[in-house]
Amino acid sequence: MERVHRRLTRASAPYWQVAPLALVFAVFFLVPLALTVVVSVWRYNEYSMTPALVGSNYAAVFSGCVAELPSLCLTFKTYLSTLRLCACVWLVTLVLGFTVAYFLAFHVRSLTAQMVLFLVCTIPFWTSNVIRMISWVPLLGRNGLVNSFLHSAGLTGAPVEWLLFSNFSVIVAFVHLYTMFMIVPIFNSMSRIDRALLEAARDAGASGWQTLWNVVVPLSKPGIVIGSIFVVTIVIGDYVTIGVMGGQQIASVGKVIQVQLSYLQFPLAAANAVVLLAVVLAIIWTMTRLVDIRAEL
Amino acid sequence: MREGRPAVFFWLAAVFGLFILFLYGPIITIVVLSFQGPSGGLTFPMNGLSAHWFSRLWGGLGVVDIWAAFGRSLRLGLTVMALTVVISVPAGYAFRRGFRGASAVFYTTVASLIVPSIIVSLGIGVQFRLLDDAIRWAAEATGMAAVAEGFTTSAGMFTSGLGAHLTWTLPFGLLIMFAVFNRFDPRYEEAARDLGATSGQTVRHVVLPLIAPSLVGIGLFGFTLSWDEVARSSQAFGSDQNTLPLELTGLTTTITNPEIYALGTVTTGVSFLVIVVSLLLIHALRRRPARGESGGGAARR
Numbered sequence: 001m002e003r004v005h006r007r008l009t010r011a012s013a014p015y016w017q018v019a020p021l022a023l024v025f026a027v028f029f030l031v032p033l034a035l036t037v038v039v040s041v042w043r044y045n046e047y048s049m050t051p052a053l054v055g056s057n058y059a060a061v062f063s064g065c066v067a068e069l070p071s072l073c074l075t076f077k078t079y080l081s082t083l084r085l086c087a088c089v090w091l092v093t094l095v096l097g098f099t100v101a102y103f104l105a106f107h108v109r110s111l112t113a114q115m116v117l118f119l120v121c122t123i124p125f126w127t128s129n130v131i132r133m134i135s136w137v138p139l140l141g142r143n144g145l146v147n148s149f150l151h152s153a154g155l156t157g158a159p160v161e162w163l164l165f166s167n168f169s170v171i172v173a174f175v176h177l178y179t180m181f182m183i184v185p186i187f188n189s190m191s192r193i194d195r196a197l198l199e200a201a202r203d204a205g206a207s208g209w210q211t212l213w214n215v216v217v218p219l220s221k222p223g224i225v226i227g228s229i230f231v232v233t234i235v236i237g238d239y240v241t242i243g244v245m246g247g248q249q250i251a252s253v254g255k256v257i258q259v260q261l262s263y264l265q266f267p268l269a270a271a272n273a274v275v276l277l278a279v280v281l282a283i284i285w286t287m288t289r290l291v292d293i294r295a296e297l
Numbered sequence: 298m299r300e301g302r303p304a305v306f307f308w309l310a311a312v313f314g315l316f317i318l319f320l321y322g323p324i325i326t327i328v329v330l331s332f333q334g335p336s337g338g339l340t341f342p343m344n345g346l347s348a349h350w351f352s353r354l355w356g357g358l359g360v361v362d363i364w365a366a367f368g369r370s371l372r373l374g375l376t377v378m379a380l381t382v383v384i385s386v387p388a389g390y391a392f393r394r395g396f397r398g399a400s401a402v403f404y405t406t407v408a409s410l411i412v413p414s415i416i417v418s419l420g421i422g423v424q425f426r427l428l429d430d431a432i433r434w435a436a437e438a439t440g441m442a443a444v445a446e447g448f449t450t451s452a453g454m455f456t457s458g459l460g461a462h463l464t465w466t467l468p469f470g471l472l473i474m475f476a477v478f479n480r481f482d483p484r485y486e487e488a489a490r491d492l493g494a495t496s497g498q499t500v501r502h503v504v505l506p507l508i509a510p511s512l513v514g515i516g517l518f519g520f521t522l523s524w525d526e527v528a529r530s531s532q533a534f535g536s537d538q539n540t541l542p543l544e545l546t547g548l549t550t551t552i553t554n555p556e557i558y559a560l561g562t563v564t565t566g567v568s569f570l571v572i573v574v575s576l577l578l579i580h581a582l583r584r585r586p587a588r589g590e591s592g593g594g595a596a597r598r
Contacts (some may be wrong), residue, residue, distance in 0.1 A: 010496075018391035020384045021467060022402055028460030029409045032420025039423050049426075100316055103309040107302075117313070119576070124320050126521035127568040130545050131561040135323035138330055143340045145326070176319065208305060229411060237413020240527050244549050254415045261532060266423055273416045280413060 033277075040270035049267055057271035079279070082252045085167070085242075086235045089174040093231050094224065096175065097182025101223070102216070104183075105190035106198075118187065125180045133173050133244045140164040140172070165247030173245040178234055182227035189223030190216065225290050232287075233280055324565060331558035339555065350559040358556060361544055370541035371567075373454055373462065374524040380459075381466045381519030382512055389474025410468035414528030421461050422532030425452035454538045461533035462523045469518040477511045510579040517575040521568055 043052040065073035072080065100121065108114045124132065139145045140163040147159045162168055193216065201211040217224075239254035253276050260269035330337070334345025357363055392399055409417070429450050436445035451457075485507060489499040505512075527542045534540065539547075541564060548557055 014391035014394045014396035017387035018396060018399075018402060021388040021406070021471065024384065024460065024463050024467060025402070025405050025409055028421060028457075029412075029417065029464045030405065032417065032424045033412070035423050035427065036416065036420040039427075048430075096316065099309065099312050103313045107306050107309055120317060121320070123572055124324070126517065126525075126572050127324070127565050128525040128542055128545070128561070130525070130527060130542055130549065131327070131565055132324060134549055134557060134561060135327040138326050138340045139323055141340055145341060148341070176323070179316075208303075233411040233413060237415050238528070239415055240546060244546065248550065254413060257415050257419065258531070261419060261422070266419075266426070269419055270423065273419050276413060277416055280411070284411065 036270045036273050039267050040274050042267045044265065044267045046264070057267045058275075060268055061271050061275060075275075078251050078253055078256060081250075082236055082254075085170065085174075085252070086232050088171050089178070089235050090228060090231055092171065092175050093179045093182045094228065097179045097227060098186055098220070098224070100179070101183050101187040101190055101220075102212075105187055105193075106216075121183055122180055129177055130240070130244065132177060133241060136169060136173060136176070136245070137164065140169055165245070165249065167246070167250065170242055170245045170250060173241050174235055174238075177241065178231050181230035181234070182224075185226040185230075186220055186223035189220045193219045221290065225287050229284055229287050232283055236280060236283070237276060324561075327558045328562050328565070331555055331562040333555045333558075337555060339553065339558075350555040351563075353556050354559045354563070358548070358552070358560075361548065363541070363544060363560065366539055366541045366544045369454055369538065370524055373458065373540060374520045376455070376459060377462045377466055377523035378516045378519035380463060381470045382515050384463075384467060385470030385474050385515055386512065388471055389478055392471075392475065393478045406468045406471050409464045414465070415531070417464055418461060418529045418532040421457050421529075422452075425450065425457045425533075450535055452533065453535050454540075457533040458530060458538070458540070461529045462526055465526060465529055466519045466522050469522065470515045473511055473515050473518070477508050481508070510582045513575050513579050513582065517572065520571055524564075524568060524571075 039049060040057055041053050041055065043050045043054055043056070061075055063073065065076055104114055104117055104121075108117060137144070141147070142159045142161070142164070144163070146163055147156070150156045150160060197215055197219075198211055201215050206214065237254045239252060239258040242250050242252045242255055243258075253272070257269045257272045257276070260272065330339070330341070330343070331350055332346055332348065333343055333350060334347045335349040337344035354363070392403070429448070429452070432451060433445045433448055436442070436448065481504075485503050486499050489503045490496075494502065525542050526540070527546055530540055530543055534543065545557075545560060545564070548560070
């Protein structure tokens with residue numbers, strides 16, 4: 001009897017072990033997502049939302065998008081500029097993250113040094129993003145270090161205005177904040193590469209670049225894809241970085257949703273969120289065709 | 298050791314060095330600038346050296362009760378830290394053993410990490426708004442008009458806010474547990490079982506002490522991610538319950554003196570303190586001689 005009881009609790013153990021986690025995600029992630037979809041077809045006024053099944057919120061999101069073609073409607077324009085921003089940030093973080101990971105994985109020989117340098121790269125991730133954004137102000141501002149350097153070097157007459165509160169500063173901040181998300185998975189993939197493969201490539205007469213391009217890059221692909229998913233999904237839905245570093249002047253998909261929320265237009269914001277979610281899922285779906293995430297952990 | 302480095306090493310080392318400068322340079326700048334003299338501004342040059350802006354910060358920042366926000370963030374961060382560890386570890390166990398629906402839970406976890414924070418925040422905001430309506434309606438329907446009158450909202454720091462933060466910290470916790478158990482040698486457990494340990498004893502005296510450094514790591518993620526969270530919190534906290542980073546984000550548009558740098562220095566100081574303590578603890582736990590007796594394991598959760 002005792003035995004049977006023990007075996008039963010053993011068999012059920014994983015279920016109660018995972019229950020708290022599953023419960024948190026059900027209550028604070030799945031239900032809210034479902035409610036977002038539901039509310040996106042509700043009616044609303046300044047005070048309240050009323051259950052309904054109307055497409056007016058989606059019509060508002062896409063208003064003029066078909067009629068005004070070939071010129072772009074507001075939503076398409078916003079998506080286009082957000083995606084362009086995504087592409088810029090993705091490219092810079094990928095090249096930079098790959099280079100840093102490559103240096104750590106293949107050129108730092110002692111394991112301790114590798115660990116220490118890796119930690120040095122990750123520590124800022126545990127500090128405040130907003131502070132790390134603000135910290136660019138004394139550097140990029142009108143009277144900032146970069147401008148005073150350019151001025152004293154005689155390179156510019158007047159202060160350069162596009163350094164801060166511009167697309168430039170937004171990209172700088174994103175690269176500053178999120179290159180870590182590229183470094184970690186790429187480094188993880190690279191440290192699994194068998195060094196004998198590199199030697200084999202060299203012995204077979206491959207140049208350094210050929211080895212890099214034909215051996216290291218393909219074998220780092222899982223890390224590259226995971227890092228890319230992180231960076232792209234963070235940038236596409238962002239409104240904090242774009243807000244602070246863009247001086248609240250630059251439009252983005254996340255910013256649109258945030259502004260609608262501040263006016264308590266929940267159903268409209270929800271419709272925008274559903275569209276954004278669909279775009280994000282499409283991007284992730286495309287990327288995960290390229291790699292099996294689960295096998296990489 | 299000195300067999301000669303290829304030229305490319307020095308190029309890469311230079312890139313790496315510049316990257317580190319890029320990572321740390323700005324934050325060092327604002328730490329330095331937060332010690333501006335009383336007449337100093339937001340940029341260089343330094344007009345003297347003082348703790349003036351810290352003493353102004355100590356006195357509070359006008360309408361914003363910054364120290365209340367500080368306290369709230371600290372309490373919430375510690376709660377999130379504890380819950381992240383306590384929830385992630387058994388979940389990691391469950392995934393190791395396998396269960397029906399494992400991949401659904403796994404993909405939900407990953408989704409929680411990569412669905413844009415503004416959507417999660419919006420969803421939680423809507424959820425608690427609807428919950429409030431339901432509570433008010435139920436109170437009126439059952440004749441408790443006084444309750445309906447006095448009721449404001451169910452959203453708050455330890456309801457919606459805590460939930461929002463957990464959707465962000467738990468994925469990190471679970472992924473770390475995956476990494477831990479992928480590298481864990483099951484022979485330690487087999488040996489414990491062979492020596493007659495029950496499964497509870499094996500967990501407490503063998504597994505937990507061995508994975509203790511990683512548990513500290515999960516706690517580190519739990520606290521720091523909560524301490525700095527903005528995007529998910531925006532819709533998930535009651536309006537008078539803002540956390541420190543939320544107040545800070547608001548202040549970026551209104552404050553035009555080094556007080557904000559002083560605040561930045563203080564928050565970053567807290568983060569660094571937590572990071573250093575965690576890393577030292579991890580280091581100490583790793584170096585700890587592998588003793589056979591139970592004392593070492595029982596002292597930790």
